Amino acid sequence: MNKKIIPLTAATLAVLAACGKAPTTESVTASPKATETITTEQNSQPQYQGKAVVYQVFTRLFGNTNTTNKPWGTLEENGVGKFNDFTDEALQGIKALGTTHIWYTGVPHHALIRDYTAYGISNDDPDVVKGRAGSPYAVKDYYSVSPDLAVDPANRLQEFQALIARTHQHDMKVLIDIVPNHVARAYHSLQRPEGVADFGANDDTSVAYARDNNFYYVPGEAFQVPEWPADYQVLGGEAHPLADGKFAENPAKWTGNGSRAAQPAFDDWYETVKINFGVQPDGSYDFDSLPAEYAEKDWQAHYQFWQGKNVPDTWIKFRDITLYWTGMGVDGFRYDMAEMVPVEFWSYLNSHIKQVNPAAFLLAEVYQPHLYRDYIKLGLMDYLYDKVEFYDSLKLVMQGKGPTSELVATQQRMADIEHHMLHFLENHDEQRIASPEFAGDARKGMPAMVVSTLISTSPTMLYFGQEVGEPGAADAGFGKASRTTIFDYWGVPHHQRWVNGGKFDGGALTAEEQALRQFYSTLLSFSRAAPALNGGYTELHSVNMAAGTAYSEQQLAFARYSAEQQLIVVSHFNAEQGSEFALTIPAELIAKWQLADGKYRLQDQLSGSSNELIIAGGKGTIAIALAPLGSVVYQLVR
Known part of the structure; x- marks a missing residue:
């Protein structure tokens, strides 16, 4: 320890x-x-030789076995999952997917439409809540957890602490969301420690901006509820005493996405208010800048830089919040819309977290590639979503709209920071692979997941239900088809078949769904244990495109290797036809692996089948035969 x-x-x-x-x-x-x-x-770290595997679970939906799925349905009608649904059996099933870290999405107490006044919790106004179950990114109390997730809402924090302990017992780490850019319009913490003030409690509301205000204001104007589109009704049109088109907020605060209007638009993040980090309305900074040379310094140097500095009040509040959860046993955080918060704050916050837990796992949502390196090197992020570069390119390949060579180019562009770029095919913001709006077939995720998981040293993320082909097929109310709702009480049909009435054994899955889950389990468990995935990478695409064989832009081949392990990965993205070709292994790689002319056995880590690498004149050849959407992960057997 x-x-x-x-x-x-x-x-x-x-x-x-x-x-x-x-x-x-x-x-x-x-x-x-x-x-x-x-x-x-510090807790001991999960034992793995390969890469980290993050399993993102939408906590409210995971254990719900109710199949009613009435649009805009109440908790009583549609059901809700609980912390206690993550039983030992459930956690064993998650770990069987190779998981090292579970991201429990939607844990901090956010605004929702259900009466918990018996527990001292104020009711939330439907006019400033998205859906009935509410957005997990409109946090109402950072020192507590959602009462929906507890069997006994009075003991909700204790139930979450028990889940943290169970997760650790199964040798997995716990991540939760932190959303620094915005909070719920009616933020009020019941659980905050003595001496800790709420956001906005000490603000000067007579001015638009003051450095130590937590919010921005529209002086002299009261907040107005957005004008609703013709096809939208609050709570689906159900009568509710607070659904009156009004919400008391005077003066109005800036909205979470930066809208400065007293009446935000429906497309604005109207349910949230923007947090002030010491950025003036003209965009200038009201705090010490971080010298450029700190891009090459470690977190200890960043921590020392901020000692004795006079920082904005909001910075201190979020430091205290994250250290509260770190002290409770949370092992890391996923930061929502990190690019909307200045990088200096992240240097301050993350260095304080690392000072307490150097192994903390810090993952951020950043969508502007030109900012990636600043948020990694200056902001001390361990990992960023590789969305705009790798995911977007891979999605086009899966849809038959883009060449695999773009994946090679993307990997080259990211080479200096590839370890920090977390890969995924689904998350709560993205369309489900199986949805008609994306690929229409969960199997099309198979070659893509092989490539996404094995091409880099970065962690891989899997979204719950992806492993059984959940299509996100229904409109849940506020949530619409193609994405599993994050706003409504709902059951997730394909996932529920794995839950199997609380047995968490997959007993109700179809044969195709079982096979898909086994594929994900085999691939991700291999990635967790494979030392080559922390080693070298050589793209094999260019040489094979030039070889004049049947290899094409529908395939992608690359090598991964370390002193202990050498791998050849080939994936085929055509869903209708298989492909056969001779894969060329260039002399440079053969020399690097110190292989003489001859024949070498290859073992596929996905199917267990064998093949042969033939080396003649210093060059290698492998006869490849791939079924539609097939992949091989050949390990060299010396």
């Missing part, structure tokens, strides 16, 4: 005390504010 001595402010000590982490006063640091230190012990 590693021990760290961490200097903490009095406010942060109160936060840690609230989650049961009693400080030990081993030293006092001289500073303008009295500080103390705390000793923490």
Whole structure:
């Protein structure tokens, strides 16, 4: 176990005390504010030689076995999953997919339409809530968890703590969302530690901006609910005492996506308010800039840079929030819309988190490629979504609209930061592969997942239900078809067949769904254990495109290797026809692997079948025969 001595402010000590982490006063640091230190012990890390595998689960939907699925249905009508649904059997099933980290999406208490006033929780106004179950990205209380997820809402935090413990017992790590850019319009924390003020509690609301305000304001104007489109009715048209087209907020606050109008548009993030990080309305910064040379410095140097600096109040609030959850046993965070928050804040926050847990897993949503390197190197992000580059290119290949050579080019563009670019085919924002709007066939995800998982050293993410071909086929109310709803109470049909009434054994899956899940399990478990995936990469596409064989833009081939393991990966993206060709292995790679002329056995890590690498004159050849949507992952057997 590693021990760290961490200097903490009095406010942060109160936060840690609230989650049961009693400080030990081993030293006092001289500073303008009295500080103390705390000793923490880190959990042991999951054991894997290959890459991390993140399983994203929408917590509210995972354990729900109710199949009613009435659009705009209530919790009582459509059901809801609970923390307690993640039983030992469920967690074993998740781990069988090769999972190292579970991202429990939608855990912090967000605005929703259900009466929990018996537990001291105020009702939320449907005019500023998306859906009935609410968006998980409109957080109402950062020091608590959603009451929907607890069997006993009074003990909701304890039930989540028990889930953290169970997850750790199964040798997996816990990630939750942090959404610094915005909070729910009616943010109010019931659970905040003593001495911690709510966002906005001390704001000067007479001005649009002040550095230590938590929000931006529209002085002299009251908030107005958006004008609803003709095809939209709040709660699907159901009568509700608060659904009156009004919401009391005076003066109005800026909306989460940056709208400065007192009446945001329906397409704005009207259910949220923008957080102020010390960025003035003209875009200039009201805090110390981070010198460019810190792009080459480690988190310890970043941590030291911020010591004694006068930072905006919002920065301190989010530091305390993340350290609260870290102290509770959460192992990392997925940051929503990180690019909308200045990189200096991320340097400050992430270095403080790493000071407490150097192994913390920090994943961010950034969609502008020109910002990637700043958020990795200056913002200290461990990983970013590789959405705009790799995912977008791969989606076109899956749809038959793009060449595989673009994947080679993308990988080359990302070469200097490829380890930090997390790969995925689905998440809660993206269309399901099996939906007609994407590929219309879950099997088309198979060669894509082989490529996405094995081409880089970065972690791989799998979205729950992807492994059984969930198509996201229905309109759930606010949520629409092609994406599994994040706004409504709902059951996820294909996934429910794996849940099988709470047995979590896949007993109700069709044969095709079972085979698909076994494919994902085999691939991702291999990736978790394969040392070659932390080693070298050589693209084989260019040489084979020039070879004059049947190899084409419908295939992608590459090699991955380390001293212990050498792999040849070939995937075929045609769903109608198979392909046969002689795959060329260039002399440079043969020399790197120190192979003499002769024949070498290859073992496919997906099917168990064997093949042969023939080397003559220093060049290699493999006879490849692939079924429609087939892949091979050949390991060299010396």
